[in-house]
Amino acid sequence: MIVAERKSIEEIIEYIKDRDKVLIVGCNECVTVCEAGGKKEVGVLASALRMYFMNQGKEIKIDEVTMERQCDHEYLEEIRNIVDQYQAIVSLACGVGVQFMSEKYFKTQVYPGVNTCFMGVTEERGVWSERCQGCGQCILATTGGICPVSRCAKRLLNGPCGGSSKGMCEIGGEVPCAWQIIIDKLTALGRLDDYEKLAPIKDWSKERAGGPRKVVREDVRQ
Amino acid sequence: MNQTREPKTDSNLEKILAAGHLAVTSECGPPRGSDADLIKKKAEIIKNHVDAINITDNQTSVTRLCSLASCIHLKLMGLEPVLQMVVRDRNRIAIQSDVLGAASFDIRNMLCLSGDHQKFGDSPQGQNVFDLDSMQLIQTVRRMRDEGKFLGGDEIKRPPKLFVGAAANPFADPFEIRVRRLAKKVAAGAEFIQTQCIYNIERFEEWMRQVRDRGLHEKVYILAGLTPLKSAGMAKYMKNRVPGMDVPDDVVKRMSGVPKDKQPDEGINICVESVQRLKEVEGVAGFHIMAIEWEEKVPEIVERGGLYPRPNP
Amino acid sequence: MRLRYPDSIRIIRLPCTGKVDVGYLLRAFEKGADGVYVVGCMEGDCRYNRGNLRAKKRVAEARRILDIVGIGGDRVQMFNLSSAEGPKFAQIAVDMTEKIKAMGPNPLKLKKMKKAA
Numbered sequence: 001m002i003v004a005e006r007k008s009i010e011e012i013i014e015y016i017k018d019r020d021k022v023l024i025v026g027c028n029e030c031v032t033v034c035e036a037g038g039k040k041e042v043g044v045l046a047s048a049l050r051m052y053f054m055n056q057g058k059e060i061k062i063d064e065v066t067m068e069r070q071c072d073h074e075y076l077e078e079i080r081n082i083v084d085q086y087q088a089i090v091s092l093a094c095g096v097g098v099q100f101m102s103e104k105y106f107k108t109q110v111y112p113g114v115n116t117c118f119m120g121v122t123e124e125r126g127v128w129s130e131r132c133q134g135c136g137q138c139i140l141a142t143t144g145g146i147c148p149v150s151r152c153a154k155r156l157l158n159g160p161c162g163g164s165s166k167g168m169c170e171i172g173g174e175v176p177c178a179w180q181i182i183i184d185k186l187t188a189l190g191r192l193d194d195y196e197k198l199a200p201i202k203d204w205s206k207e208r209a210g211g212p213r214k215v216v217r218e219d220v221r222q
Numbered sequence: 223m224n225q226t227r228e229p230k231t232d233s234n235l236e237k238i239l240a241a242g243h244l245a246v247t248s249e250c251g252p253p254r255g256s257d258a259d260l261i262k263k264k265a266e267i268i269k270n271h272v273d274a275i276n277i278t279d280n281q282t283s284v285t286r287l288c289s290l291a292s293c294i295h296l297k298l299m300g301l302e303p304v305l306q307m308v309v310r311d312r313n314r315i316a317i318q319s320d321v322l323g324a325a326s327f328d329i330r331n332m333l334c335l336s337g338d339h340q341k342f343g344d345s346p347q348g349q350n351v352f353d354l355d356s357m358q359l360i361q362t363v364r365r366m367r368d369e370g371k372f373l374g375g376d377e378i379k380r381p382p383k384l385f386v387g388a389a390a391n392p393f394a395d396p397f398e399i400r401v402r403r404l405a406k407k408v409a410a411g412a413e414f415i416q417t418q419c420i421y422n423i424e425r426f427e428e429w430m431r432q433v434r435d436r437g438l439h440e441k442v443y444i445l446a447g448l449t450p451l452k453s454a455g456m457a458k459y460m461k462n463r464v465p466g467m468d469v470p471d472d473v474v475k476r477m478s479g480v481p482k483d484k485q486p487d488e489g490i491n492i493c494v495e496s497v498q499r500l501k502e503v504e505g506v507a508g509f510h511i512m513a514i515e516w517e518e519k520v521p522e523i524v525e526r527g528g529l530y531p532r533p534n535p
Numbered sequence: 536m537r538l539r540y541p542d543s544i545r546i547i548r549l550p551c552t553g554k555v556d557v558g559y560l561l562r563a564f565e566k567g568a569d570g571v572y573v574v575g576c577m578e579g580d581c582r583y584n585r586g587n588l589r590a591k592k593r594v595a596e597a598r599r600i601l602d603i604v605g606i607g608g609d610r611v612q613m614f615n616l617s618s619a620e621g622p623k624f625a626q627i628a629v630d631m632t633e634k635i636k637a638m639g640p641n642p643l644k645l646k647k648m649k650k651a652a
Contacts, residue, residue, distance in 0.1 A: 009603050040558060044600070047561040052604035054643050153339055154310070154350065158357035158406060161336040162391045162418065165465030171339050180396050187398075195399060196406050201314070201358045201373070 001030035001121075002094045003128040004037060004114040009048050015111040016049070016088055020059065023086040024049075024113070025079070025101070026066035027093035034128050036114045037092025039066040045092070045113065070097025076104050083108055118150075136206030136213065142199065144185035149202075151178035157199035230413075231367075233330035233385035234302045234535035235274040238508075239414065239443045243533045244501065245508030247304060247416065247445060248520050249276035252287035258295045261287065265296050267517045271524040273532055274331055276304040276416070276510070280311065283343025290320055294327050304387070305329055308337025313353040314362070314373055321363055325382030333387045333416065334359040357410040360388055364411035386411060390444075391418035392429035394466035401432045408442045415442055416510040419449035421460075421492075422468040423499055430505050439505030446500045449512045450519055451489035454478040490519055490526075497527030538621055540628035551575075552613075553586020560597040564606050567644050570635035573613045574627065580617065587615065606642060610635060 016022050024046045032038030046064045053060045063086070068075045070093035083089070088109045091098045095116035102110040118130040133150040139157070140147060149155045153171045160179030163170025167180040186192045204210065229240040238245045248268050253260040265275055275296060279289040293303035305324050312320065324332065336356045340348050354362060362373055363386050370381035388407045392400055404415065420426045426446070433439055451457045454477040461469035473492065480488045493511075500506050509529070513519050524530050549555065552575035563571045573594055575587035591613055598608030612631065616623045 009600065040556065043558040044561060047558060047565050048600050048604050051561070051565055051601075051606055051643060054646050055605045057646055057649070154336055154352050154355070156336060156352065156355040158355050158410075160394075160396070161356075162389065162394050162466050163338065164395050166395055170465060171341055177395070183396050183399055192399075192402075196402050196409070198357060198361070198406060198410055201354055201362075204353060 001033055001119070002096070002116060003034045003118055003120045003130070004031050004094050004116045005034070006036050006041060006045075006092075006114055007112065009045070009052070012045065012090060012111070012113060013049065013052060016060070016090065017053075017058075019087045021061045021063075021086045021088075022049075023063050023065065023079070023082070023089045025070070025089055025091045025093070026064070027070050027091075027097055028066060028068050031092055031094055031114060033122065035126075037094075042066055042092055045090075069093075071100055073104070076101060134207065135202070135204075136210075137203060139199070139202075142194070142197070143182045144189055144191070146178060146182045146185055148178050148182065151176075151181070157202060229385075231330055231383045231385045232328075233274075235304070235331050236385040236413070237535035238273050238533055241533070241535075243508075244506075244529060245274075245443070245445060246272045246511065246524055246529050246532065247274045247276060247508070248272045248511045248513065248517070249278060249304075249306075250292075250517065251278045251281060251514065252289065252292045254284070254286050256287060258287070258292070261292045262295055262299060264517045265299065265301055268520045269299075269301050271521045271530060271532065272511075273508075273535070274302040274304045276306055276333060279306040279308045279335070279337070280343070282338050283310070283340040283345065285344055290323055293324060293329050297327050297329055302331070303329055304331040304333055305384075306333045306335060307359065308335045309352055309354050309356055309359050310337030310340065310350050313351050317354065317359065317362065318366065318372055321366060321382050321384070322378070325380070325384065330383065330385055331387065332363060332384045333389065334363065334412070335389055356388060357406060360386055360407065360410040360412050385413055387414040387416060388412040389418070390415045391466050392420070392426050393418060393422065393468040400429060401436065401438070404433060404438055404442075405436060408438055412442055414507075415444045417444065417447040418466060419447045419512055420496065420500070421457075421473050422470045423496060425468055426500070427503055430503050434505050439507075443507035444505055445508040445510040446496075446503075446506050447510045447512060448493050448496055448500075448523075449514065450493040450516065450523060451477055451485075452516060453482070453485045453489070456489075490523060493523050494526040497523065497529065501528075538625040540625040541632040543632060544628055551581065551583045551586035552590035553581070553583060555590050555593055557593050557597050557600070560594070560611055561600065564601065564610065564641060564643070567641055567647070569641045569644075570610045570612075570631060570638070572611065572627070572631045574624065575613065575615055577615045577617055607638065610638065610641070 024042050026037050026039055026042035042064045046062045050062050067078050083105050090111045090113045091101050092113040098110055098112045119132040120128050120130045123129055130150055135149045148157055148159055152159055153169050154161055160177055164177040167177055169175040169177045186194055227240045229236040235245055250261055250264040277289040277292040280286055289306050293305045296303040334356050340350050363384055366378055366382050367384055370378050372378055390404050457469055457474045457477045460467045477485055477488055511520055511523055552573050555573055560571055573590055575590050581587040594611055594613040597611050602608040614627050
């Protein structure tokens with residue numbers, strides 16, 4: 001899923017401090033799972049903001065709503081009838097939802113309530129880590145299902161580098177060396193000979209470098 | 223003495239290796255400013271005792287005068303530089319362009335490296351590139367040289383003629399693929415290897431044995447890396463704090479066992495003994511002496527190691 | 536035991552302090568509470584295994600937020616005791632009440648009064 005983390009309350013206060021009516025909108029999907037922007041987080045943020053502004057002697061109406069997703073037209077429609085009541089929306093969805101909301105309700109300012117970080121997994125409750133960077137040309141078949149693009153700090157396709165130490169990446173922070181994991185996996189699969197195959201130069205035009213991307217399925221388009 | 227082979231470039235380093243001599247290279251780090259005299263002076267100290275001089279490329283991600291410009295300065299002095307190039311800071315366009323830049327000055331040697339992560343240097347907030355990795359860089363330079371083609375397929379007018387090298391670390395993790403990794407670099411086109419500095423001679427000999435088992439020593443020239451220790455503190459630091467470094471306890475003990483003012487001399491002694499011992503290891507084609515900020519000791523190490531005078535290419 | 540403790544305390548019973556959410560704690564202050572304290576089992580003795588450890592972290596988070604918004608994180612606190620420790624329960628009530636009294640009322644109450652005036 002997309003993993004995000006909450007922006008600081010101070011930052012959000014800065015965004016909305018000159019407004020009188022704000023809607024905090026959460027999302028039931030990824031940001032709920034990574035506990036950054038679901039219904040609970042919306043409630044906590046709204047409560048905190050109300051108390052802050054009340055304490056400052058400022059009148060501000062802060063409402064809450066959480067929708068299923070913010071990346072589909074149908075779900076964003078749910079707030080069409082109320083959106084004009086608010087001067088600003090703070091969306092706790094990932095950057096995708098913030099933008100889609102902003103495009104759809106063009107006359108409304110939509111602020112981000114979270115920092116969107118990466119596509120990743122829940123290792124355990126409270127710990128999420130990166131697994132995919134959407135390079136657009138998945139090579140997991142050759143690396144035993146472990147991604148060197150997203151998990152190697154240097155995205156080496158023929159790693160490891162000389163900084164791999166006891167299975168850990170030279171950048172520290174308890175980041176495992178992706179190539180150690182790949183080698184362990186290839187060994188477990190009895191395919192360590194594959195390690196010596198030279199991975200070809202990657203076509204980065206399919207990832208960010210090539211510009212904003214689009215996927216089209218003509219066969220399902222209406 | 224190694225078998226003689228036909229050199230493929232005009233590189234003096236390659237010619238010496240191809241003739242079967244033990245080669246000696248060393249390295250100089252460029253300054254953190256634009257005064258080229260600083261690098262020229264370092265080169266002057268060692269120029270008669272080495273066959274080629276590596277110029278590091280923003281080592282440890284600390285921004286310095288670039289390797290290419292430094293190599294040009296050395297070339298204009300009549301010396302033989304080795305261009306070190308990391309893939310951290312350049313995409314394939316800049317890489318090929320810089321290779322042509324080096325070739326335009328007839329710089330004849332290149333070492334292809336990944337590069338330390340930028341968080342270690344002076345610009346931890348910067349982007350990194352890694353458009354190619356170090357293996358793909360080796361392939362690219364070989365293709366530019368041997369096929370005369372850019373990666374995109376177009377013809378290169380006056381293709382570069384570079385002797386292509388890579389680094390190897392017999393002591394790094396994961397241990398089980400250390401020799402496979404060398405094989406991979408050879409398959410990618412590496413023609414010479416400079417290893418990480420060696421203190422654990424036995425472990426290096428074991429690596430060389432596995433290298434020889436696969437016949438890799440006949441496909442690539444392996445230069446054993448050595449760094450003289452300046453102090454017991456340096457030995458301990460390298461042992462404990464530097465990943466991929468194997469400093470045996472008895473080396474630390476030996477350094478600690480002499481008074482502080484004698485430790486630099488002992489470090490040189492250990493280095494010279496290593497040279498003499500490694501000379502006997504089959505498959506070792508030469509030495510790469512990395513005396514960081516201690517370049518003035520390189521001549522002594524080379525002379526006492528019985529590697530002086532240097533042969534003419 | 537029929538021990539005495541201040542009558543300014545409203546007790547909200549839960550099956551386990553693990554049921555306390557950060558949002559509940561904040562909402563209490565939003566609605567004008569001067570202080571909130573959470574009383575759970577001794578650490579390691581939680582009847583439902585680790586509920587009291589979760590509550591501990593949530594109380595810490597609530598404290599952090601209350602400091603940021605200017606209410607004061609010290610107004611919320613967690614205590615651990617066993618259900619047999621009646622006197623300790625009463626003492627906690629007394630101590631907490633004194634602490635909150637010394638801190639003064641919830642600043643939001645004053646702001647609301649000002650507004651109403």
